[in-house]
Amino acid sequence: xxxxxxxxxxxxxxxxxxxxxxxxxxxxxxxxxxxxxxxxxxxxxxxxxxxxxxxxxxxxxxxxxxxxxxxxxxxxxxxxxxxxxxxxxxxxxxxxxxxxxxxxxxxxxxxxxxxxxxxxxxxxxxxxxxxxxxxxxxxxxxxxxxxxxxxxxxxxxxxxxxxxxxxxxxxxxxxxxxxxxxxxxxxxxxxxxxxxxxxxxxxxxxxxxxxxxxxxxxxxxxxxxxxxxxxxxxxxxxxxxxxxxxxxxxxxxxxxxxxxxxxxxxxxxxxxxxxxxxxxxxxxxxxxxxxx
Amino acid sequence: xxxxxxxxxxxxxxxxxxxxxxxxxxxxxxxxxxxxxxxxxxxxxxxxxxxxxxxxxxxxxxxxxxxxxxxxxxxxxxxxxxxxxxxxxxxxxxxxxxxxxxxxxxxxxxxxxxxxxxxxxxxxxxxxxxxxxxxxxxxxxxxxxxxxxxxxxxxxxxxxxxxxxxxxxxxxxxxxxxxxxxxxxxxxxxxxxxxxxxxxxxxxxxxxxxxxxxxxxxxxxxxxxxxxxxxxxxxxxxxxxxxxxxxxxxxxxxxxxxxxxxxxxxxxxxxxxxxxxxxxxxxxxxxxxxxxxxxxxxxxxxxxxxxxxxxxxxxxxxxxxxxxxxxxxxxxxxxxxxxxxxxxxxxxxxxxxxxxxxxxxxxxx
Amino acid sequence: xxxxxxxxxxxxxxxxxxxxxxxxxxxxxxxxxxxxxxxxxxxxxxxxxxxxxxxxxxxxxxxxxxxxxxxxxxxxxxxxxxxxxxxxxxxxxxxxxxxxxxxxxxxxxxxxxxxxxxxxxxxxxxxxxxxxxxxxxxxxxxxxxxxxxxxxxxxxxxxxxxxxxxxxxxxxxxxxxxxxxxxxxxxxxxxxxxxxxxxxxxxxxxxxxxxxxxxxxxxxxxxxxxx
Numbered sequence: 001x002x003x004x005x006x007x008x009x010x011x012x013x014x015x016x017x018x019x020x021x022x023x024x025x026x027x028x029x030x031x032x033x034x035x036x037x038x039x040x041x042x043x044x045x046x047x048x049x050x051x052x053x054x055x056x057x058x059x060x061x062x063x064x065x066x067x068x069x070x071x072x073x074x075x076x077x078x079x080x081x082x083x084x085x086x087x088x089x090x091x092x093x094x095x096x097x098x099x100x101x102x103x104x105x106x107x108x109x110x111x112x113x114x115x116x117x118x119x120x121x122x123x124x125x126x127x128x129x130x131x132x133x134x135x136x137x138x139x140x141x142x143x144x145x146x147x148x149x150x151x152x153x154x155x156x157x158x159x160x161x162x163x164x165x166x167x168x169x170x171x172x173x174x175x176x177x178x179x180x181x182x183x184x185x186x187x188x189x190x191x192x193x194x195x196x197x198x199x200x201x202x203x204x205x206x207x208x209x210x211x212x213x214x215x216x217x218x219x220x221x222x223x224x225x226x227x228x229x230x231x232x233x234x235x236x237x238x239x240x241x242x243x244x245x246x247x248x249x250x251x252x253x254x255x256x257x258x259x260x261x262x263x264x265x266x267x268x269x270x271x272x273x274x275x276x277x278x279x280x281x282x283x284x285x286x287x288x289x290x291x292x
Numbered sequence: 293x294x295x296x297x298x299x300x301x302x303x304x305x306x307x308x309x310x311x312x313x314x315x316x317x318x319x320x321x322x323x324x325x326x327x328x329x330x331x332x333x334x335x336x337x338x339x340x341x342x343x344x345x346x347x348x349x350x351x352x353x354x355x356x357x358x359x360x361x362x363x364x365x366x367x368x369x370x371x372x373x374x375x376x377x378x379x380x381x382x383x384x385x386x387x388x389x390x391x392x393x394x395x396x397x398x399x400x401x402x403x404x405x406x407x408x409x410x411x412x413x414x415x416x417x418x419x420x421x422x423x424x425x426x427x428x429x430x431x432x433x434x435x436x437x438x439x440x441x442x443x444x445x446x447x448x449x450x451x452x453x454x455x456x457x458x459x460x461x462x463x464x465x466x467x468x469x470x471x472x473x474x475x476x477x478x479x480x481x482x483x484x485x486x487x488x489x490x491x492x493x494x495x496x497x498x499x500x501x502x503x504x505x506x507x508x509x510x511x512x513x514x515x516x517x518x519x520x521x522x523x524x525x526x527x528x529x530x531x532x533x534x535x536x537x538x539x540x541x542x543x544x545x546x547x548x549x550x551x552x553x554x555x556x557x558x559x560x561x562x563x564x565x566x567x568x569x570x571x572x573x574x575x576x577x578x579x580x581x582x583x584x585x586x587x588x589x590x591x592x593x594x595x596x597x598x599x600x601x602x603x604x605x606x607x608x609x610x611x612x613x614x615x616x617x618x619x620x621x622x623x624x625x626x627x628x629x630x631x632x633x634x635x636x637x638x639x640x641x642x643x644x645x646x647x648x649x650x651x652x653x654x655x656x657x
Numbered sequence: 658x659x660x661x662x663x664x665x666x667x668x669x670x671x672x673x674x675x676x677x678x679x680x681x682x683x684x685x686x687x688x689x690x691x692x693x694x695x696x697x698x699x700x701x702x703x704x705x706x707x708x709x710x711x712x713x714x715x716x717x718x719x720x721x722x723x724x725x726x727x728x729x730x731x732x733x734x735x736x737x738x739x740x741x742x743x744x745x746x747x748x749x750x751x752x753x754x755x756x757x758x759x760x761x762x763x764x765x766x767x768x769x770x771x772x773x774x775x776x777x778x779x780x781x782x783x784x785x786x787x788x789x790x791x792x793x794x795x796x797x798x799x800x801x802x803x804x805x806x807x808x809x810x811x812x813x814x815x816x817x818x819x820x821x822x823x824x825x826x827x828x829x830x831x832x833x834x835x836x837x838x839x840x841x842x843x844x845x846x847x848x849x850x851x852x853x854x855x856x857x858x859x860x861x862x863x864x865x866x867x868x869x870x871x872x873x874x875x876x877x878x879x880x881x882x883x884x
Contacts, residue, residue, distance in 0.1 A: 095371065264440075
């Protein structure tokens with residue numbers, strides 16, 4: 001019975017982390033109709049930069065914020081240099097480019113920092129909280145993650161539904177040509193979308209790093225779990241990212257707890273397959289509307 | 293349309309063939325090529341050291357893997373980031389057969405190919421409903437997840453130590469290393485000839501038709517889903533053969549040999565050579581085999597740390613993918629083809645080439 | 658505005674004036690849509706120029722031309738189906754109308770096209786053809802453009818709705834300095850409201866005259882316009 005509770009709680013917590021990665025993917029998808037496979041690696045890279053800053057004595061929260069800002073810049077640079085030139089070309093080209101970016105960043109991080117062998121510190125205590133007289137598998141840090149995820153999700157929701165910038169972004173994503181005819185500077189909007197996603201990715205990296213071994217590949221699994229979460233919930237939907245994250249987290253936790261951790265990715269694969277067969281648009285997406 | 297960079301649709305006779313007098317019939321042409329390649333390799337291997345022989349064999353096996361992916365992506369429009377995992381399937385199948393049975397190694401190779409092809413078909417069924425990026429995501433999970441099975445079932449797969457195989461004995465007085473290399477070379481040539489024939493056949497045309505426009509293809513009577521599954525199976529079979537060759541030539545199979553970087557490296561090799569180009573696979577294979585060496589000596593010259601060279605190689609893969617996609621989407625072969633047409637134009641050898649270049653939007657002075 | 662030769666149009670020059678509707682007519686494939694798309698920068702002209710007054714528009718980006726006051730209602734209307742009616746309208750106003758005035762600008766459009774008011778929060782995909790046309794024009798007008806380009810607005814609309822549409826256009830230009838270029842297959846209804854007419858044939862301008870005179874010329878009508 002305790003295994004069940006532990007597994008469920010754990011699923012909840014890792015689900016929150018998957019949701020953050022998923023939110024970054026949703027951001028880019030809503031802004032540019034593209035999937036950024038380098039989302040995890042970009043976050044990994046900025047987290048390593050934060051690591052360097054910390055080692056030079058920079059305060060934790062300052063490094064945290066700086067990493068997010070660098071992520072913002074990184075996203076913008078990637079869009080301008082790598083994605084913009086591919087406009088109008090076949091759909092697979094940006095996919096291949098972002099995959100190239102994924103491993104190029106991993107290689108670069110490896111060259112610069114190597115396998116550090118050290119860990120990345122967490123923002124808050126990672127030991128379990130005490131509820132009543134029992135220690136629960138839910139720490140201060142997990143509370144922080146929860147708060148961040150909700151804040152991020154709300155932020156993305158508000159951005160797209162209630163702001164003029166979000167309106168421009170949606171128009172630029174659904175109908176770029178028409179948006180241009182209406183005076184929307186589509187190019188700048190796309191860059192901004194990637195920049196925001198870069199910042200979200202940096203945030204994800206900072207939250208994931210303390211929970212796993214700190215090497216250039218540490219975001220790989222989180223990328224695929226985040227991807228699964230986003231697809232399950234609906235690539236269009238920030239709420240979907242959260243719910244998809246939860247579902248994926250629970251699924252992975254149960255597979256890991258009862259079948260062994262080496263089967264976790266295949267568990268994600270199974271979940272992804274089921275989702276794509278049953279409801280390819282995701283749980284929360286609105287039906288695709290045609291251009292009229 | 294979600295097709296990858298498409299190679300210019302080959303004329304009935306490829307451009308360069310106008311220069312060289314070759315039989316017009318595809319099958320004959322392929323056989324001539326095969327014979328020439330075999331001859332070339334023979335010269336190569338009889339003049340190289342054992343270690344270089346081994347590398348030539350490696351180039352051959354990666355050529356097989358790249359050819360499989362090239363057919364899948366370049367000719368059929370489906371991307372796969374999981375071919376490293378498929379190589380693992382072929383490798384482990386071969387190793388298991390070699391360890392537990394004593395059947396002829398050719399049969400073992402065939403079974404490895406067949407099993408991997410079947411798994412490819414199994415993956416191909418859900419895959420054929422997925423658009424590019426989703427397929428990439430799914431195969432990415434496969435690439436990360438499949439090799440972990442080795443961890444799970446340690447008694448069968450030998451865990452981290454993996455399995456070892458005893459290479460088949462060379463007949464007669466042939467040098468054992470050369471023998472292994474020759475198995476791989478022959479395997480590669482045979483595979484490429486078969487693939488080339490497949491691509492020229494009606495099946496190959498249906499591959500391309502599905503790549504270019506699924507709706508039009510199905511209206512023309514092509515069974516789209518079945519075509520895509522077959523393409524996946526063929527491609528997986530090639531990866532399985534390459535993996536089996538890896539097991540054959542190195543004598544050992546461990547999970548560590550099949551990380552995500554292998555799958556992405558295969559993608560990079562294919563993109564470099566040119567998606568859809570069977571000739572281009574050799575460029576990619578050479579880079580895949582020699583890159584680790586080059587980066588080791590590079591990091592040695594600059595006195596970088598010990599583990600750095602592996603990471604350097606990875607950076608190069610990433611850069612290849614990025615730069616080729618941005619600058620030369622049709623890879624080296626595509627670039628060479630363009631150069632050749634430009635040269636023919638300059639020499640004013642052939643009006644059709646001028647027309648071809650004009651239709652591609654180049655201005656003619 | 659003055660136009661010069663453009664790609665796929667070989668010699669298409671004409672002028673249009675403020676406060677008037679200039680109809681651009683001709684058979685399918687004559688180059689009418691390409692003409693409009695060149696004017697708004699969606700197609701780059703190989704030679705020639707596009708000017709409004711003394712503002713040079715050639716070579717500018719699509720957004721820049723739009724922000725110079727050129728509103729284009731493309732073929733098929735370009736209503737963004739995934740957004741609501743009000744969001745479509747607001748999109749048009751974002752660069753041109755200050756925050757305080759946006760609400761009143763929206764109200765003006767609703768007054769002009771009452772059927773849109775009921776549907777303001779609905780998805781644009783739920784509108785009928787005529788309502789979409791109203792939305793597209795309203796969206797173009799909300800930015801108070803100096804130039805309004807319409808590509809086949811009557812396409813797919815019932816004759817009565819087309820007539821209403823033409824009436825709206827006529828009212829818009831009466832007493833204002835709005836320059837309207839109206840590309841139409843339906844030459845008859847276009848000529849009923851236009852002051853000038855330009856006829857394209859195979860990428861060339863073959864007629865550029867007052868609308869009345871074109872209407873009166875039976876041979877011309879039969880030859881190029883089909884009635």
